Amino acid sequence: MIEPKPFIKWAGGKRQLISQLLRYSPTKFAEYYEPFLGGGALFFKLSGLDKIKHAHLNDSNKVLIDAYKTIKEKPKDLIAEMKSGKYKNDEEVFYEIRTEQPTDLVKATACLIYLNKTAFNGLYRVNSKGEFNVPYGKYKNPKILDEQNILAVSKALQKDELTNIDFEEAVNSAKESDFIYFDPPYYPLSKTSSFTGYTKEDFTEKDQVRLAKKFMELDRRGCFVMLSNSYAPLIRDLYKDFIIQTVKATRMINCKAEGRGKISEVIITNYRCYEPL
Numbered sequence: 001m002i003e004p005k006p007f008i009k010w011a012g013g014k015r016q017l018i019s020q021l022l023r024y025s026p027t028k029f030a031e032y033y034e035p036f037l038g039g040g041a042l043f044f045k046l047s048g049l050d051k052i053k054h055a056h057l058n059d060s061n062k063v064l065i066d067a068y069k070t071i072k073e074k075p076k077d078l079i080a081e082m083k084s085g086k087y088k089n090d091e092e093v094f095y096e097i098r099t100e101q102p103t104d105l106v107k108a109t110a111c112l113i114y115l116n117k118t119a120f121n122g123l124y125r126v127n128s129k130g131e132f133n134v135p136y137g138k139y140k141n142p143k144i145l146d147e148q149n150i151l152a153v154s155k156a157l158q159k160d161e162l163t164n165i166d167f168e169e170a171v172n173s174a175k176e177s178d179f180i181y182f183d184p185p186y187y188p189l190s191k192t193s194s195f196t197g198y199t200k201e202d203f204t205e206k207d208q209v210r211l212a213k214k215f216m217e218l219d220r221r222g223c224f225v226m227l228s229n230s231y232a233p234l235i236r237d238l239y240k241d242f243i244i245q246t247v248k249a250t251r252m253i254n255c256k257a258e259g260r261g262k263i264s265e266v267i268i269t270n271y272r273c274y275e276p277l
Helices: 015-023 041-048 062-073 075-082 091-099 105-118 147-157 205-221 233-238
Strands: 032-034 055-058 160-163 179-182 224-230 243-251 261-269
Touching: 015 041, 015 224, 015 243, 015 261, 032 041, 041 055, 041 147, 062 075, 062 105, 062 147, 062 160, 075 105, 075 147, 091 105, 147 160, 179 205, 205 224, 205 233, 233 261
Parallel strands: 032 055, 032 179, 055 160, 179 224
Antiparallel strands: 224 261, 243 261
16 A cells, blocks of 8 residues: 555645654654644655554545545545546536535545646635635646545545544644644735635634644643744744744745745744654
8 A cells, every 4th residue: 555645735735844844743642633634744644654543633624624534434436436537637627517516525525636636726715605716727637536545545544533623622632742733824924925715714813823822732731732834923923932943845836926936934843852753
């Protein structure tokens, strides 16, 4: 079986920062929590390294969590659906599927993966009604179905919980020696740089403050806590009592060209444990 990797491209995904996230992860921990799962790059890497005994995975995007549940429970049904001949790399087909809102979770997951692989810049964005509104990407030969990875992802998820609740509730059961990785929607570096179209709701400055308080609470519990965020004054001030590492990340998913390229981000921990796994 191959090592699992994200089955979907997600804005703010951490595939390119994996080596640094591994470096700053604890070498040993009890259970794993990821309250802002997104593409799950760190989770899948840790799973591939056999570091996760049990994981609590959560995201505010219900469509995304439903996709994870579908892959966990019905990977072969999903693969069969995506092989049905419906999901073609064609502009007319793309816009037909974009308007669909299937209630069947297998079909809904197939639509999500298809749109993600064929939409412009691999961008996931919804409008105020929760409707996917990214245009067709015009890629020549995108890999819409990665059958082996779907099976690997399903295997990795078998021992894990999947929830669609608030991030605070998602870590309520965390205890001493558990590892929590927070990867929230980043605080904008400017008033025009905010991108909060992952769900119908925005992640506000108040939510960032609420998250910092939860980080401190988990620290007092004796948990290992790591957080990624933007190199913004507010973030560096909120976590000034913890260990802040500055890293460079290449952001290519931004819908505006000026929002792409190398930018500074922070990885914040409440512990010193910088040995590669």
